Amino acid sequence: MKYDDPKKVRAMIRKGRWRKPTAGLAPGYAQANLVVLPQRYAFDFLLFCQRNPGPCPLLEVLEPGRFTTVFLSSEADIRTDLPLYNIYRKGKLEETVPGIKGLWQEDFVTFLIGCSFSFEEALIRERVPVRHIEEERNVPMYSTNIPCNTAGIFRGTLVVSMRPVPADRIVPAVRITSRYAAVHGSPVHIGDPAAIGIRDIKRPDFGEAVTIKKDEVPLFWACGVTPQVAVMNAKPDICITHAPGHMFITDILNEELANR
Amino acid sequence: MKYDDPKKVRAMIRKGRWRKPTAGLAPGYAQANLVVLPQRYAFDFLLFCQRNPGPCPLLEVLEPGRFTTVFLSSEADIRTDLPLYNIYRKGKLEETVPGIKGLWQEDFVTFLIGCSFSFEEALIRERVPVRHIEEERNVPMYSTNIPCNTAGIFRGTLVVSMRPVPADRIVPAVRITSRYAAVHGSPVHIGDPAAIGIRDIKRPDFGEAVTIKKDEVPLFWACGVTPQVAVMNAKPDICITHAPGHMFITDILNEELANR
Numbered sequence: 001m002k003y004d005d006p007k008k009v010r011a012m013i014r015k016g017r018w019r020k021p022t023a024g025l026a027p028g029y030a031q032a033n034l035v036v037l038p039q040r041y042a043f044d045f046l047l048f049c050q051r052n053p054g055p056c057p058l059l060e061v062l063e064p065g066r067f068t069t070v071f072l073s074s075e076a077d078i079r080t081d082l083p084l085y086n087i088y089r090k091g092k093l094e095e096t097v098p099g100i101k102g103l104w105q106e107d108f109v110t111f112l113i114g115c116s117f118s119f120e121e122a123l124i125r126e127r128v129p130v131r132h133i134e135e136e137r138n139v140p141m142y143s144t145n146i147p148c149n150t151a152g153i154f155r156g157t158l159v160v161s162m163r164p165v166p167a168d169r170i171v172p173a174v175r176i177t178s179r180y181a182a183v184h185g186s187p188v189h190i191g192d193p194a195a196i197g198i199r200d201i202k203r204p205d206f207g208e209a210v211t212i213k214k215d216e217v218p219l220f221w222a223c224g225v226t227p228q229v230a231v232m233n234a235k236p237d238i239c240i241t242h243a244p245g246h247m248f249i250t251d252i253l254n255e256e257l258a259n260r
Numbered sequence: 261m262k263y264d265d266p267k268k269v270r271a272m273i274r275k276g277r278w279r280k281p282t283a284g285l286a287p288g289y290a291q292a293n294l295v296v297l298p299q300r301y302a303f304d305f306l307l308f309c310q311r312n313p314g315p316c317p318l319l320e321v322l323e324p325g326r327f328t329t330v331f332l333s334s335e336a337d338i339r340t341d342l343p344l345y346n347i348y349r350k351g352k353l354e355e356t357v358p359g360i361k362g363l364w365q366e367d368f369v370t371f372l373i374g375c376s377f378s379f380e381e382a383l384i385r386e387r388v389p390v391r392h393i394e395e396e397r398n399v400p401m402y403s404t405n406i407p408c409n410t411a412g413i414f415r416g417t418l419v420v421s422m423r424p425v426p427a428d429r430i431v432p433a434v435r436i437t438s439r440y441a442a443v444h445g446s447p448v449h450i451g452d453p454a455a456i457g458i459r460d461i462k463r464p465d466f467g468e469a470v471t472i473k474k475d476e477v478p479l480f481w482a483c484g485v486t487p488q489v490a491v492m493n494a495k496p497d498i499c500i501t502h503a504p505g506h507m508f509i510t511d512i513l514n515e516e517l518a519n520r
Contacts, residue, residue, distance in 0.1 A: 043303040046310065047321055051331075061307055063412060071311075071409075149331075152323060181441075181519070259441070259519065 006073070006249045010081045013249075019083050019098060021245035023117065030183070030254050031247035032059050032072065032112040033224040034082060035231060036100075036240040039064045042109035044152025048230060049111065051149035055158055055226030057114035057182050059250070059257075065106045072250035078110050084243035091235035096243050103240070113224050114183035115247060116161055118254040119176065123163075128173045131164050131210040138245060139163070140204035141223050145197025146188070148226060156230040159206065160188060160196070161223040164216040173219055182257040189220040196220065206244070266333070266509045270341045273509075279343050279358060281505035283377065290443070290514050291507035292319050292332065293373040293484040294342060295491060296360075296500040299324045302369035304412030308490060309371070311409035315418055315486030317374035317442050319510070319517075325366045332510035338370050344503035351495035356503050363500070373484050374443035375507060376421055378514040379436065383423075388433045391424050391470040398505060399423070400464035401483050405457025406448070408490060416490040419466065420448060420456070421483040424476040433479055442517040449480040456480065466504070 003009055006026040012018050022031055037045055042064070049056035060071045062078070069076045079101045087095050087103065097103075116139070120130050132139045139161045146158040165173045170190065178186040193201045201218060202209050206225055212218060231239050242248065263269055266286040272278050282291055297305055302324070309316035320331045322338070329336045339361045347355050347363065357363075376399070380390045392399045399421045406418040425433045430450065438446040453461045461478060462469050466485055472478060491499050502508065 039303075043299075043306065046303065046306050047323070050306065050310070050318055050321055058310055061310055063307070178519075259438075 006251050007075065009249055010073070010076055013083050014077070014080045016098060022083065022247045022249055023245060026249050028121065028253055030059070030118050030250045030252045030257055031115050032250055033115055034078060034085075034240070034242040034248050035111040035113065035227060036108050037111070037231070037236055038105065038238065039107040039109050041153070041234070041236050044154055045111065045231070048148070048151035048154040049113070049227065051151050052226065054184060054188065054222035055148065055224065057184060058111065059114050059182070059252075060112045062110040064109050067104065067110065069112070072112060072248075072252055074251070076248070078248060079104055082242050082246055082248050084246040086241050086243050088232065088239045088241070089237065091232045100240055112248060113227060114257065115224050116184050116221055117247070118183040118257050119180040121254055122176050122180070123173060126172055126176055128165060128169045128176065132208070135210050137210055138207040140209055141206035141225055142193070142198045142220075143205045148230060153234040154230040156226065156233050158188065159223045159225040159229055160220040161207075162201070162204070162218050162220050164210065164212040165219050166213070166216050170217060170219065177221065179258045181259060184222045184224075187219045187221050191217055193218060266511050267335065269509055270333070270336055273343050274337070274340045276358060282343065282507045282509055283505060286509050288381065288513055290319070290378050290510045290512045290517055291375050292510055293375055294338060294345075294500070294502040294508050295371040295373065295487060296338075296368050297371070297491070297496055298365065298498065299367040299369050301413070301494070301496050304414055305371065305487075305491070308408070308411035308414040309373070309487065311411050312486065314444060314448065314482035315408065315484065317444060318371065319374050319442070319512075320372045322370040324369050327364065327370065329372070332372060332512055334511070336508070338372075338508060339364055342502050342506055342508050344506040346501045346503050348492065348499045348501070349497065351492045360500055372508060373487060374517065375484050376444050376481055377507070378443040378517050379440040381514055382436050382440070383433060386432055386436055388425060388429045388436065392468070395470050397470055398467040400469055401466035401485055402453070402458045402480075403465045403489075408486065413494040414490040416486065416493050418448065419483045419485040419489055420480040421467075422461070422464070422478050422480050424470065424472040425479050426473070426476050430477060430479065437481065439518045441519060444482045444484075447479045447481050451477055453478060
């Protein structure tokens with residue numbers, strides 16, 4: 001089995017042969033966060049994404065009831081092609097399931113949101129270390145005191161991911177990620193965690209802590225967990241997301257998401 | 261009366277003292293296209309904009325019923341602050357009015373869309389001629405055969421604006437407008453009009469023809485008339501737009517719309 005072709009990887013997932021995180025699968029291809037909501041919440045959530053493009057870079061939105069993508073792949077089914085899904089009711093995680101065909105409703109609207117995996121390849125290629133990949137951990141993520149722009153029922157503060165960068169690689173890290181506006185773009189903050197309301201850098205709110213070396217500065221990027229938190233705050237009757245790390249694999253190259 | 265301050269210009273318009281096009285008012289500040297639709301069409305139209313960011317660069321979307329902006333100005337009222345409005349019913353222009361307070365409905369959703377005025381200043385600054393400004397005409401616009409991405413009831417082909425550029429200024433023209441992704445961005449086509457379905461460059465479908473000199477090449481940019489045509493095609497019960505050239509003047513500098 002080759003893990004290089006996104007179509008083959010999705011087929012493998014669809015058949016139930018891969019129930020693990022998708023990091024490292026189909027290298028070079030963009031992976032996306034999933035949010036599924038009933039139609040009555042869809043305008044507000046689309047507006048939340050429009051008003052907060054940093055943490056919510058939309059890659060594709062499907063019409064109500066539609067479960068096949070058009071732009072990110074011509075042959076994907078979002079009900080079966082992710083390894084694990086989280087089902088939330090009234091803002092509470094109720095179960096984690098390998099497929100959502102049985103739960104599908106005609107009024108479901110699907111949102112696929114870009115993910116920072118896309119710029120990490122570019123960082124590594126230009127010798128900016130990505131510590132959580134080196135240490136084989138989930139990226140550390142933190143709640144901040146930076147308010148998002150509210151839209152209807154959706155509100156919350158920004159969640160950021162953190163990557164420690166040696167002082168002499170900060171400029172390349174900013175320059176490289178600035179090119180990826182479609183997948184979170186440039187950092188939102190460099191340096192002092194307290195300045196954005198992070199109390200203890202060693203205790204992330206999501207993901208896992210990573211080593212920060214003596215000559216390194218923490219860089220913070222807007223994170224796709226932000227819209228998930230906004231959805232949880234809004235307590236919709238039902239919401240389906242990917243399980244953390246178990247993403248939707250697209251047929252779009254990361255490079256295609258760089259500024260054109 | 262100074263025409264430099266967007267707040268003062270809007271106040272003048274609000275009092276009925278300016279019923280002319282807004283080109284040249286509050287120089288340096290972004291102007292926006294207006295589309296107002298009842299809420300039942302709002303998700304589809306927002307999705308159309310999300311799927312067609314070139315012709316439909318959203319600058320701000322207001323919640324249903326809301327008529328004051330938040331991001332583009334802290335004190336504007338979109339019912340009174342444009343010089344002239346077009347009222348369409350079932351896709352047909354019914355009247356042109358100086359204000360829409362009397363027509364306002366609680367379920368109206370307002371969309372403000374970026375406009376190429378924003379990059380024309382930058383072109384002129386870097387010695388790329390902008391012919392329709394030199395000749396004091398409305399920019400020439402053409403229907404093309406390039407399909408937009410359909411969203412719900414909204415569909416159509418791309419409308420482009422055209423600016424003739426001397427051969428040795430094409431590269432700067434592309435480079436400069438590429439920075440303005442939030443207001444149409446780089447050209448969609450350079451050269452042969454027939455290649456994108458334009459039959460006669462001397463007869464634009466909207467606006468006015470301009471002189472193309474012997475050493476000049478036509479450059480085509482996605483145009484904000486595209487979403488208006490998509491709305492007309494969809495024949496909604498009611499739709500309100502700015503009258504051509506009679507735009508909404510924002511408190512945002514054009515420079516703030518360049519890539520950051």
